[in-house]
Amino acid sequence: MMQEQLLYTIALGLVIFLVFLWVVIGYSIIIRQSRYVTRSKIDAFFIQKLSMEYAESNALNVPTHLHNDQTIAIKLNNGRKLQYASSILIRVQDTFYSENDNMIEQVCKESGIYKEINKKIKKQNWYPKAMAIWLSYELDLKSHLTCIKPLISHKNVLVRREAQIGLVRFWGWKSLKILPQLKYPISLWQQIRIIENLMDYFPIPDLTYMNKALETQNPFGIELLIRLIRRFEMHAYKNYVIEQLAHPNKNVSETAIEVLETFDLNADQLYKIENLLTLLPTANQPIRISQLIALQQVPTNKEKQHGNN
Amino acid sequence: MEIIKNGIDYFFLVYGIALFICYFFLILFAIAAIHKNKKRSLFLNENDMKGAIDLPSISLIAPAYNEGKSIIINVYSLLSIQYPYYELIIVNDGSKDDSLQQLIAEFKLEIAPFYQSDQHIQHATVIGIYKSTDPKYKHLTIINKQNGGRADALNCGIAYAKTNLVLCTDADCIIEQDALLKMVRPYLEELDKEIIACGGAIGIANDSIIENGILKELKIPKSILARIQVVEYIRAFLLGRMAWHHIDGLMLVSGAFGLYPRSRVLEVGGFDKNTVGEDLELCIRLRSHMEQLREPYEVVYIPETLCWTEAPSTRKVYITQRDRWARGLWETIKKHRQLFFNPKYRTMGMLFFPYWVFFELGAPIVEFLGLICLIVLTVFGLINWPVAIALFVVVYLIGCIFSTAAILLYTVNFKHYAKGSMVIKLLLAAYLESFISHPIMLYAEIKGYFKKIFGIKSTWGTMTRKGFTTK
Numbered sequence: 034m035m036q037e038q039l040l041y042t043i044a045l046g047l048v049i050f051l052v053f054l055w056v057v058i059g060y061s062i063i064i065r066q067s068r069y070v071t072r073s074k075i076d077a078f079f080i081q082k083l084s085m086e087y088a089e090s091n092a093l094n095v096p097t098h099l100h101n102d103q104t105i106a107i108k109l110n111n112g113r114k115l116q117y118a119s120s121i122l123i124r125v126q127d128t129f130y131s132e133n134d135n136m137i138e139q140v141c142k143e144s145g146i147y148k149e150i151n152k153k154i155k156k157q158n159w160y161p162k163a164m165a166i167w168l169s170y171e172l173d174l175k176s177h178l179t180c181i182k183p184l185i186s187h188k189n190v191l192v193r194r195e196a197q198i199g200l201v202r203f204w205g206w207k208s209l210k211i212l213p214q215l216k217y218p219i220s221l222w223q224q225i226r227i228i229e230n231l232m233d234y235f236p237i238p239d240l241t242y243m244n245k246a247l248e249t250q251n252p253f254g255i256e257l258l259i260r261l262i263r264r265f266e267m268h269a270y271k272n273y274v275i276e277q278l279a280h281p282n283k284n285v286s287e288t289a290i291e292v293l294e295t296f297d298l299n300a301d302q303l304y305k306i307e308n309l310l311t312l313l314p315t316a317n318q319p320i321r322i323s324q325l326i327a328l329q330q331v332p333t334n335k336e337k338q339h340g341n342n
Numbered sequence: 343m344e345i346i347k348n349g350i351d352y353f354f355l356v357y358g359i360a361l362f363i364c365y366f367f368l369i370l371f372a373i374a375a376i377h378k379n380k381k382r383s384l385f386l387n388e389n390d391m392k393g394a395i396d397l398p399s400i401s402l403i404a405p406a407y408n409e410g411k412s413i414i415i416n417v418y419s420l421l422s423i424q425y426p427y428y429e430l431i432i433v434n435d436g437s438k439d440d441s442l443q444q445l446i447a448e449f450k451l452e453i454a455p456f457y458q459s460d461q462h463i464q465h466a467t468v469i470g471i472y473k474s475t476d477p478k479y480k481h482l483t484i485i486n487k488q489n490g491g492r493a494d495a496l497n498c499g500i501a502y503a504k505t506n507l508v509l510c511t512d513a514d515c516i517i518e519q520d521a522l523l524k525m526v527r528p529y530l531e532e533l534d535k536e537i538i539a540c541g542g543a544i545g546i547a548n549d550s551i552i553e554n555g556i557l558k559e560l561k562i563p564k565s566i567l568a569r570i571q572v573v574e575y576i577r578a579f580l581l582g583r584m585a586w587h588h589i590d591g592l593m594l595v596s597g598a599f600g601l602y603p604r605s606r607v608l609e610v611g612g613f614d615k616n617t618v619g620e621d622l623e624l625c626i627r628l629r630s631h632m633e634q635l636r637e638p639y640e641v642v643y644i645p646e647t648l649c650w651t652e653a654p655s656t657r658k659v660y661i662t663q664r665d666r667w668a669r670g671l672w673e674t675i676k677k678h679r680q681l682f683f684n685p686k687y688r689t690m691g692m693l694f695f696p697y698w699v700f701f702e703l704g705a706p707i708v709e710f711l712g713l714i715c716l717i718v719l720t721v722f723g724l725i726n727w728p729v730a731i732a733l734f735v736v737v738y739l740i741g742c743i744f745s746t747a748a749i750l751l752y753t754v755n756f757k758h759y760a761k762g763s764m765v766i767k768l769l770l771a772a773y774l775e776s777f778i779s780h781p782i783m784l785y786a787e788i789k790g791y792f793k794k795i796f797g798i799k800s801t802w803g804t805m806t807r808k809g810f811t812t813k
Contacts (some may be wrong), residue, residue, distance in 0.1 A: 036732075040729065040732035047739035057750055058746075058753055058765055060753045062761075065760060106691075161387065178446045194385070220533055221529050224396065225394045225396050264395060
């Protein structure tokens with residue numbers, strides 16, 4: 034009897050918990066709908082704001098209803114809203130061109146995004162901090178650079194990563210001068226982001242900073258430089274890539290092979306590679322390098338494309 | 343007699359409590375993992391990588407055997423995937439239907455020159471390699487080979503692939519357009535640990551609308567059996583795999599959707615052709631290999647549903663599938679039995695593998711024994727029915743809570759089942775699971791084990807499918 038009672042008491046508790054889960058499911062569905070309404074409001078607010086800024090900065094007549102319609106007000110008081118609002122501005126920034134370089138920054142200041150990002154960048158928690166850095170460089174808020182710069186060696190990987198990408202975005206090739214000082218690893222994802230940012234915003238390489246960056250001993254930094262040499266077709270640095278074939282780090286030597294496969298090499302360079310074969314660190318590299326040499330010696334119009342496509 | 347009865351009672355009680363404790367912690371780990379994944383994904387926008395040239399190249403390998411009814415639409419679906427450096431390899435595994443002829447006609451295929459495949463893995467003889475003459479399909483390669491089974495066909499695809507990563511899937515799966523961009527993220531982010539396998543969630547798309555090989559409208563399956571499997575998949579993928587990934591204990595990447603570094607798969611010799619659980623076996627073998635090399639590694643899991651498949655909607659096909667899964671599990675556990683409580687393999691040997699033995703392999707056996715005990719004790723009149731019924735109610739409710747928690751996590755984090763009516767249908771299916779699909783599953787699993795114990799030969803089994811509704 035006792036056992037039975039105990040079991041039914043447990044069952045009652047479980048039923049109550051089950052009902053609680055149902056309520057949470059229902060609540061989450063309602064919240065999702067209300068979030069949709071909020072997003073529509075944010076959309077409307079920014080369409081109005083951006084239209085006015087665009088019209089004013091491009092000396093167009095601002096439709097009167099845009100001036101009059103000040104009823105929409107939004108409060109970007111949480112990370113989700115801030116992220117959504119910012120994503121609208123990032124898309125606008127990537128799509129539209131305006132005479133006014135500071136249009137987005139202006140809208141950020143007027144809508145409160147700027148203040149929110151500023152607050153979040155100073156937080157201790159890694160997530161809002163990294164998000165604020167990301168938004169700062171995506172929205173081109175250059176004034177945040179002073180807060181971002183000290184974070185390039187932050188203990189949290191994402192904060193550190195976003196700060197380093199931010200520096201590239203604001204400084205361009207000049208940011209490469211910090212490469213020899215970086216001790217932490219740089220993921221392939223981060224390397225891609227750095228390369229793509231340089232490609233999009235600073236398409237002409239500044240060799241002064243590139244030369245300084247070559248001093249790095251960090252294998253991840255070397256890997257990044259090799260990839261940069263390929264992306265920007267800096268043929269003058271082919272010898273640097275060839276030297277990396279003998280690097281003790283397998284990833285570095287593999288990246289060097291991949292990159293050299295996409296370049297045309299002269300007889301001297303091929304001779305240098307052949308000499309390096311004796312110094313190679315891992316078992317599979319000599320085969321790949323021999324293949325590279327063979328590939329370079331084929332006197333045809335090789336398809337110099339990345340990968341296999 | 344009383345001592346024996348008490349002993350049996352305590353065995354089942356302790357086993358049940360241990361299992362529930364494991365599940366409880368898995369839920370906690372899954373919540374933490376989903377939260378972490380959501381935060382990190384903000385910084386991994388796949389749009390940023392679309393133009394990049396430094397991405398690892400991927401081969402998508404899809405074996406096809408007698409898929410004539412849907413092969414064309416499925417290949418179109420696989421070709422529409424967004425990824426800059428990607429090749430699609432369809433391995434025609436000696437189909438007896440007109441799959442190959444259809445492919446040749448539709449994609450203007452021509453015999454391509456043979457090239458040397460990698461010698462690390464063996465596979466059945468290749469009859470021909472086909473490439474399209476239409477530049478639109480330059481990423482497509484069809485390998486026509488003699489029949490050797492799914493694992494053999496995958497091995498053949500891997501041997502002929504020329505990319506850094508290989509994604510193994512099935513020709514009848516519908517893969518999300520951005521699936522590769524999402525699946526490759528862990529490989530781009532790896533720093534101190536090598537990613538040896540990456541799995542993504544698989545969803546059930548029975549009765550959903552497929553247009554040009556793309557999932558246009560997700561619907562709840564009409565068949566109750568398929569509907570229950572939707573809940574089962576959500577629970578298994580979102581709670582189970584996510585939790586194991588969080589504690590570095592993921593031992594299984596589904597065969598229908600798994601991404602591996604090609605070099606590591608070649609190193610271990612590819613998929614094992616002698617088991618029907620080749621996905622689980624490969625994952626365990628890869629892990630064991632890395633443990634032996636003493637190199638840091640990780641098996642990762644992406645909670646987003648990136649691949650859609652058709653679940654069995656009839657009892658017969660469902661039994662065939664679960665029977666095969668049970669046999670695959672048995673074979674894999676038996677093959678890797680040296681891992682069991684082996685400190686050489688660290689947590690994998692001391693914790694994760696024993697969990698699989700006790701609770702994945704063992705659960706159907708314990709449940710089956712429980713049913714036998716119930717019958718015997720009933721015959722001898724030794725059952726206290728009021729207590730037994732109360733215990734059943736408690737166990738049933740705990741099961742309902744786990745399923746409801748999985749549905750809740752899915753609703754909160756993903757949009758697929760966002761409508762209230764869909765959620766209600768899923769909840770009802772979850773509460774019927776114990777009475778409808780679970781007994782069938784138990785029967786199928788015991789049948790599979792029985793075949794293994796008594797050495798009854800059995801093959802992959804025919805998986806008759808209805809096919810997706812296409813427009």
